[in-house]
Amino acid sequence: MINDITSMEALRLARKIKDKELSVIEVLRTQLNAVYEREPLYNSYITIMEDEAYRQAKFVQQRIDTGGLADSPLAGVLVAIKDNICTKSVRTTCASKMLEEFIPSYDATVIERLKEAGVILIGKVNLDEFAMGGTTTSSYFGATKNPWNVKHVPGGSSGGSASVVAAEEAYISLGSDTGGSIRQPASFCGVVGIKPTYGTVSRYGLIPFAPSLDQIGPIGRCVSDCVAMLEVISGHDPKDSTSIRKKNYSYREALVDDIKGMRIGIPKLYLDEGLDDDVHKKFTEVVKTYKGLGADVEFFDMNVLRYSPQAYFVISCAEATSSLSRFDGLKYGYGIEEYEGIQELYIKSRSEAFGDEVKRRIMLGAFTQSPGKYEDYYNKARKIRRLIYQAYEEAFEKYDVLLSPEQIKTAPPLNYKVNDPKEKHQSEMLNASVNLAGLPAVCLPCGQDRNGLPIGIQLIAKQFGEKNIIRAAYAFEQTRPYERPSILT
Amino acid sequence: MKEYELDIGLEVHVELSTASKIFCACSTKFSLEANSSCCPVCTGMPGTLPVLNKKAVEYGVAVGLALNCTITRDTMFDRKNYYYPDLPKAYQISQLYYPLAQKGKVIINESGQEKIIRIHELHLEEDAGRLLHDWEKDKTYIDYNRAGIPLIEIVTEADMHSADEVLAFLDKLKSILQYLGVSDCKMEEGSIRVDLNLSVREAGAITLGTRTEMKNINSFKAIARAIESESARQIEILRNGGQVALETRRWDDVSNESIRMRAKENIEDYRYFPDPDIPPLIISSDWIDEIKARLPEFRDEKIFRFQRDYDISLYDAEVLTSSKKIADIFEETAKLCHMPKEVSNWLMVEGMRIIRANEMDVWDIDFNPDNLAKLILMVDKGQINRTIAKEVFEEIFLKNIDPEVYVNKHGLGIISDDKILGSAALRVINNNPKSVSDYKQGKAKALGYLMGQTMKELNGRADPSLVRKILLELLQ
Amino acid sequence: MHINKDNFTYIANAVKLSFTDKDEKQITKELNKMLEYIDTMKELDTSNVKPLTHVLPQTNVFREDEVICYDTSGQLNSEIDKIKVLRD
Structure with missing residues (x-):
């Protein structure tokens, strides 16, 4: 079932298109065939933008033919977009009944940048409702299945973004990461994901979960593809006050297979308890590989990270409560037709249109800022946030990158209920502290467990230190072949 | 019978006259066509983000300085979360924890006595939309034109004890704001709104009584009526042994009474927290100095200086400074023709007459001082007589015509043959x-x-x- | 118990959500469990630590006071029937 065209790396595809070996329309047609064939299995797409994609494809082909897009290494590539990123005239649902029919009249800034670079949007992909969750099972449009084993989750909240890339239903996708939502699904689906430094990619048009934590980032089949995409979407945006202005966005310069002397730190607490045996085994091999490549690898204490899940829950839920307030049934989105008085409109519309997980988090968020609780919960969490921020600053004085397993285990089955809160929270412990400190992180595959499910590793750098993690990821990537889900072989 | 004293504090909301809204680039110009000046940001569409208007901050600092406040160096915006149909995001971007300016004062002169009214704080926030009720069809519509217009909220201490003091304060405040040029302060148009916080206590007692908040007061006259009505209501309750409820009331000017709207909210009910979409502000001392240097001479100083420099009476000085426009016209014209007494005479007699006759606002006057100076010189040289001059003056005042051109065109020159x-x-x-x-x-x-x-x-x-x-x- | 019947009602009303009795019981249980875990934040000494909201050091992000017209595309549903806005 491997299709030579759909399994290609994005950059290679773009080169073939530029060299006239392939036409954009041809590629699109082939890709769409694969999508329609595979969708019944995986349910990754919420909206397939077929007509729109053909229109874009014609236009991009024209631009390429007339010599335009010469400086655009991803021109002609087909990309899937997480459905919490606004696309003009195309419905943007956040996988929620609340926005099932919402069609924005504006593009998110990242979408504008994609279009300018000649990238073609092929569709909007599945996520946990409003990006809240780690399985994509809370989606109003049904769960997405992991291409490696359809009885397992692809992870979340960017489950659709990761699965389409793994299943070769798109070349690259955009996801969003608030507490691990790009990295964890990338790890569960055996693909590469990058969460950039906070402020690198504009959030204008990203329907927010937690504004001080959210970032949009690429998911692809190799580090180079993700880096190319990162270059397209990064940049200062005057419409986003939290976006920064850098002098240099040429991340590709870090695609160098040389990490001799790189100082790699591994926070000990990640290997403490609960780590799956296979994950532990693979991670040990990873450490050996890095040492073999000439890096200085060291374990160290970073205990304040133990409190990152608590701080993350409080801060993200409190911000989410406020972010989701505007969905009131009055202006756009789901609104009940018959009601007596405005209170009923608000309460009924929201109660009917939000899923359980969203409601839970809204309630929790409101609690942490309610009368008498602000100091002990919301302020306490933000103080811990500062301690975490400072701990990372200290760590990066000694190390160039930090390394950890991306998750303590591989993708759980679809109906898996986490009973042990500690287990649930260890996932956040590995990931959320990165968002709390606004740092960049890369996740890439390092093998599979005994059941054939992918295992991933995470590399973290200091703020704006993307080049370090890209280099470390790229070097590691060269030591292993790309592995695709068996269903595609 | 026990005597009671009033303690009144005000929350004044002032719409700033910036060209664009506080967090987006929509125009702030008033339009009768609903929803004609909106964008995804000010209507709270999903995924949109606020970007702060620098001028709104400058105006805020200017007002803070004019009210003798300390400007908060490290300031930021907070989200005030509540539900109301005119609030598109279901939160208002405002300031609670680090307001832009604090601890200021305004000196008022009431019945010959000077008195200090303390300013507790002053902060920036965005305005909400406007609800339009169609009573016939029993429908309510929302107009978002007003949503996002920059507001300054000025909160005073409960230092006022009578309607006269309140009006004196508001008069002074209006003058300061209009002199700064940051707002046109028209209460009937809603560009300045006043909420009253009123409590009563036994004469001589120190502890303040329970206060009520009064909203929907739409004119200065209504302020006096509302104060009278509410203080009487509270005194009656206390005299009968009852307790005043901490509540928000709505003033109805037609029936001349207020009704309870709701229990007064606890500030914690709004779950204020720093807005993560807006980075903090640092108001540097350089920036403050820059803004301070651009502050105009305010009315009090002008009154003093006009008396001294032009040898005019206090009364005359007060009239000539009733708006910065008139004051500037007076001075500019006097500089050009060197006859301040003449200028003063024209403005005070004919000028005020025209204003009254046409029901104009002293702040809407705008003509070129050149023209008035020319007119005065023409009269002085005997080129036209006073009667004709009055006619020409009115044309200058209302239409800013050039008197020489006008006189020639209409053949109004004096006949001396x-x-x-x-x-x-x-x-x-x-x-x-x-x-x-x-x-x-x-x-x-x-x-x-x-x-x-x-x-x-x-x-x-x-x-x-x-x-x-x-x-x-x-x-x- | 962090969340009991009283503050549950208060919070639900603040965020405009309603629940069946069954759901209320379930969510209360789940939230209390979560809050028990979150309470372990107390173990960390944060005296003399300032809260952190913005992770980047940038300040004073402004736009100039210029007007740009946006073409309002009638996306809003701005009509409300029978609002009794003055009542609680």
């Missing part, structure tokens, strides 16, 4: 034999009539004293 004057006088004498004989019989009024007729013949374009002289000569 003796021959023309003489022949006109002669005609009048010949046509009014009765008046002539009346005069010869000693009726002085007849001369006045003859003068009037002569001036009419000359289309008013003569020096009345000359006309009188010629008439008298001819009548001999």
Whole structure:
């Protein structure tokens, strides 16, 4: 079932298109065939933008033919977009009944940048409702299945973004990461994901979960593809006050297979308890590989990270409560037709249109800022946030990158209920502290467990230190072949 | 019977006259067409983000300085979360924890006494939309044109004890804001809104009573009525042994009473927290100095200086500074023609008359001082007489015409040719034999009539004293 | 118990959500469990630590006071029937 065209790396595809070996329309047609064939299995797409994609494809082909897009290494590539990123005239649902029919009249800034670079949007992909969750099972449009084993989750909240890339239903996708939502699904689906430094990619048009934590980032089949995409979407945006202005966005310069002397730190607490045996085994091999490549690898204490899940829950839920307030049934989105008085409109519309997980988090968020609780919960969490921020600053004085397993285990089955809160929270412990400190992180595959499910590793750098993690990821990537889900072989 | 004293504090919301809204680039100009000045940001569409208007911050700092406040160096915006249909995001971007300015004061002069009204704090926030009720169809519509207009909220301490003090304060505040040019402060248009916080206590007692908040007061007169009504209501409750409820009330000017809207919210009910979409602000001392340097001379200083520099009375100075526009016109014109007393006379007599007759606002006056200066010089040189000058002045005042052009165009120059004057006088004498004989019989009024007729013949374009002289000569 | 019947009602009303009795019981249980875990934040000494909201050091992000017209595309549903806005 491997299709030579759909399994290609994005950059290679773009080169073939530029060299006239392939036409954009041809590629699109082939890709769409694969999508329609595979969708019944995986349910990754919420909206397939077929007509729109053909229109874009014609236009991009024209631009390429007339010599335009010469400086655009991803021109002609087909990309899937997480459905919490606004696309003009195309419905943007956040996988929620609340926005099932919402069609924005504006593009998110990242979408504008994609279009300018000649990238073609092929569709909007599945996520946990409003990006809240780690399985994509809370989606109003049904769960997405992991291409490696359809009885397992692809992870979340960017489950659709990761699965389409793994299943070769798109070349690259955009996801969003608030507490691990790009990295964890990338790890569960055996693909590469990058969460950039906070402020690198504009959030204008990203329907927010937690504004001080959210970032949009690429998911692809190799580090180079993700880096190319990162270059397209990064940049200062005057419409986003939290976006920064850098002098240099040429991340590709870090695609160098040389990490001799790189100082790699591994926070000990990640290997403490609960780590799956296979994950532990693979991670040990990873450490050996890095040492073999000439890096200085060291374990160290970073205990304040133990409190990152608590701080993350409080801060993200409190911000989410406020972010989701505007969905009131009055202006756009789901609104009940018959009601007596405005209170009923608000309460009924929201109660009917939000899923359980969203409601839970809204309630929790409101609690942490309610009368008498602000100091002990919301302020306490933000103080811990500062301690975490400072701990990372200290760590990066000694190390160039930090390394950890991306998750303590591989993708759980679809109906898996986490009973042990500690287990649930260890996932956040590995990931959320990165968002709390606004740092960049890369996740890439390092093998599979005994059941054939992918295992991933995470590399973290200091703020704006993307080049370090890209280099470390790229070097590691060269030591292993790309592995695709068996269903595609 | 126990006597009670009032303690009144105000929350004043002022719409800033920036060109664009506080967090987006939509125009702030008033429009009758609903939802004609909106964008995804100010209507709270999903995924949109606020970007702060620098001018709004400058205006905020300027007002803070003008009210003698300390400007908060490290300031930021907070989200105030609540539900109301005119609030698109279901939160208002405002400031609670680090407001832009604090601890200021305003000096008012009430019944000859100077008094300090303390400003607790002042902060920036965005305005909400406007609800429009269609009572017939029983529908309510929302107009988001107003959503996102920059507001300054000024909170005073409960330092006012009477309606007069409140009005004196508001008068002073309006003057300061208008002198700064940051708002047109028109209460009827809603660009300045006042909420009253009122409590009563036994005369001589120190602890403040429970206060109520009063909203929907739409004119200065209504303020006085609301204060009277609410203080009477609270006193009655206390006299009967009851307790005043901590609540928000709505003033109804038509029925001259207030009704309870809701229990007063606890500030914690709003779950204020720093807005993560807006980075913090640092107001540097350099920036403050820059803004301070651009502050205008305010009315009090001008009144003092006008009296000193132009040798005019306090009353005159007060009238001439009733708006910065008029004050500037006065000074500019005086500089050009070097006759401040004349300028003052024109503005105070004819100017004020025209304002009253046309129900104008002293802040809407705007004409080129050049034109008034020219007019004054023309009169001084005898090129036109005072009666004509009054007509020309009105044209300048209302339409900003150039007096030289106007006089030439309409042929209003003074006639000084003796021959023309003489022949006109002669005609009048010949046509009014009765008046002539009346005069010869000693009726002085007849001369006045003859003068009037002569001036009419000359289309008013003569020096009345000359006309009188010629008439008298001819009548001999 | 962090969340009991009283503050549950208060919070639900603040965020405009309603629940069946069954759901209320379930969510209360789940939230209390979560809050028990979150309470372990107390173990960390944060005296003299300032809260952190913005992870980047940037300040004073402004736009100039210029007007740009946006073409309002009638996306809003701005009509409300029978609002009794003055009542609680």
